Amino acid sequence: MTDTILVLLETTPARTLTRSAAGLLAAARELGTAVALVVGDGEVATLADEAMGAGAERVLVARGDATALTVPVVDALDAAFDRVSPAAVLVPNSVDGRDAAARFAARRHLPLAVDAVGVERDDQGVLARHSVYGGGYDVTSASTFGPLVVTVRLGAIDARADRVADVPVETLDVAASDAPAAIIERVEPVVATSARPELRGASAVVSGGRGLGSAEGFALVEQLADALGAAVGASRAAVDAGYVAAAAQVGQTGVSVSPRLYVALGISGAIQHRAGMQTAQTIVAVNKDPEAPIFAIADLGIVGDVFTVVPQAIAALEAKRS
Numbered sequence: 462m463t464d465t466i467l468v469l470l471e472t473t474p475a476r477t478l479t480r481s482a483a484g485l486l487a488a489a490r491e492l493g494t495a496v497a498l499v500v501g502d503g504e505v506a507t508l509a510d511e512a513m514g515a516g517a518e519r520v521l522v523a524r525g526d527a528t529a530l531t532v533p534v535v536d537a538l539d540a541a542f543d544r545v546s547p548a549a550v551l552v553p554n555s556v557d558g559r560d561a562a563a564r565f566a567a568r569r570h571l572p573l574a575v576d577a578v579g580v581e582r583d584d585q586g587v588l589a590r591h592s593v594y595g596g597g598y599d600v601t602s603a604s605t606f607g608p609l610v611v612t613v614r615l616g617a618i619d620a621r622a623d624r625v626a627d628v629p630v631e632t633l634d635v636a637a638s639d640a641p642a643a644i645i646e647r648v649e650p651v652v653a654t655s656a657r658p659e660l661r662g663a664s665a666v667v668s669g670g671r672g673l674g675s676a677e678g679f680a681l682v683e684q685l686a687d688a689l690g691a692a693v694g695a696s697r698a699a700v701d702a703g704y705v706a707a708a709a710q711v712g713q714t715g716v717s718v719s720p721r722l723y724v725a726l727g728i729s730g731a732i733q734h735r736a737g738m739q740t741a742q743t744i745v746a747v748n749k750d751p752e753a754p755i756f757a758i759a760d761l762g763i764v765g766d767v768f769t770v771v772p773q774a775i776a777a778l779e780a781k782r783s
C-alpha cells in the first residue's frame with residue numbers, strides 16, 4: 462500500500478496559506494509521506510516554501526485560473542492524484558475545500574468522508590474519525606474501495622510538524638477539464654474591523670448566549686475574548702435576539718469549532734449548540750442555573766451570574782499580564 466498522503470492546501474486572497482495547512486500536514490505526516498498541493502495563479506514559490514515550513518515532505522505546485530471557482534483546484538487535484546497515487550487525500554473542511562473535495566471525489570469515483578476531526582491508519586488504509594449527533598458519538602469511517610478523500614474540520618488537529626530538509630518541489634501540468642465553473646467577476650476586499658481571530662479554526666473561542674440579555678450585555682463576551690486573544694462566538698438565541706451578527710453562530714446551523722478552549726457564557730447547552738463545539742479540548746461554562754445542560758460537558762463549570770463572574774475573570778487576566 463502506498464504511504465503517500467496528498468494534502469490540498471488553501472490560500473488566502475493575500476496569497477498566503479490558510480491556517481489549516483499546518484494541522485493537515487502534521488496529520489498527513491503521522492499517516493505517511495505528506496505531499497502538499499498548492500494551486501496559485503501567480504508566484505507560487507513562496508506558497509511552496511510556506512508548505513515546507515509547515516512540514517510538507519514533497520510539494521506539487523499547479524497554476525490555476527483564479528477567476529474560476531473550484532474547477533481549477535479540482536483539475537489540479539486530478540493531476541496530483543495521478544502523479545502520486547496517494548493512500549488518501551486530505552482537504553480542509555472549509556466552504557471551498559468541501560466544494561473541491563466533493564467534486565473531486567465524484568469525478569474520480571472515490572469515497573468521501575466529510576468533517577473529520579481526526580485521521581488514523583490501520584493495515585487496510587486510512588480512516589477518518591468524526592464527532593456526530595451533537596458530539597454524542599464518535600464514529601470512524603473507512604472506505605471499502607479506493608483511497609479516501611477526507612475533509613478535516615478546521616482547528617481539529619493540534620499536531621504540528623517540523624520542516625524537513627531537501628523537499629522536492631514539482632510543477633504539475635494541469636489539463637483544464639472545461640467542467641462548468643462559476644466565474645469571479647469582481648472581488649471587493651472587506652477591511653477587517655477587528656483584530657480578533659476568525660471563528661473558524663480559532664484556538665480559543667468565547668461564546669455568549671441569551672443569558673447576556675442584550676447587545677450591550679454581549680460586549681462582556683467580546684471583552685473576555687479580547688483578554689484571552691480568543692474569537693467571539695454565540696448561540697442561535699443570541700443571534701436571533703440581535704446581540705451579535707449571524708456569522709458568530711456556533712452549532713448545528715452555524716459554525717463548527719474545535720478550539721483548545723471554549724468558554725460558554727449564559728448558554729444553556731442545547732444539543733444544536735453542542736453539535737458545533739463539543740469537540741473543544743477544554744470547555745468552561747458560566748451559567749446561573751446549576752441544572753443547565755452545558756455543565757454536563759463542561760470541564761470547568763461556574764454557577765453564577767455572568768455579570769459578576771466574567772468581570773472578575775477579566776480583571777484577573779489583566780492583573781496577570783501586568
Ligand SMILES: Cc1cc2nc3c(=O)[nH]c(=O)nc-3n(C[C@H](O)[C@H](O)[C@H](O)COP(=O)(O)OP(=O)(O)OC[C@H]3O[C@@H](n4cnc5c(N)ncnc54)[C@H](O)[C@@H]3O)c2cc1C
Nearest residue numbers: 670671672696697698712713714715727728729734749767
Ligand atoms: C433545527 C435547529 C437548529 C438549531 N441550530 C442552532 C445552532 O446552530 N446553534 C445554537 O446555539 N442553537 C441552535 N438552535 C437553537 C437551540 O435549540 C437553542 O434554542 C439555543 O442554542 C439556545 O441558546 P441559549 O443557550 O443562548 O439560550 P437559552 O436556552 O435561553 O439559555 C440561556 C441560558 O443563560 C442562562 N442565564 C441567563 N441569565 C444569566 C446570567 N445573568 N448569568 C449566567 N447565566 C445566565 C440561563 O440559565 C440559560 O441556561 C437550533 C434549533 C433548531 C430547532
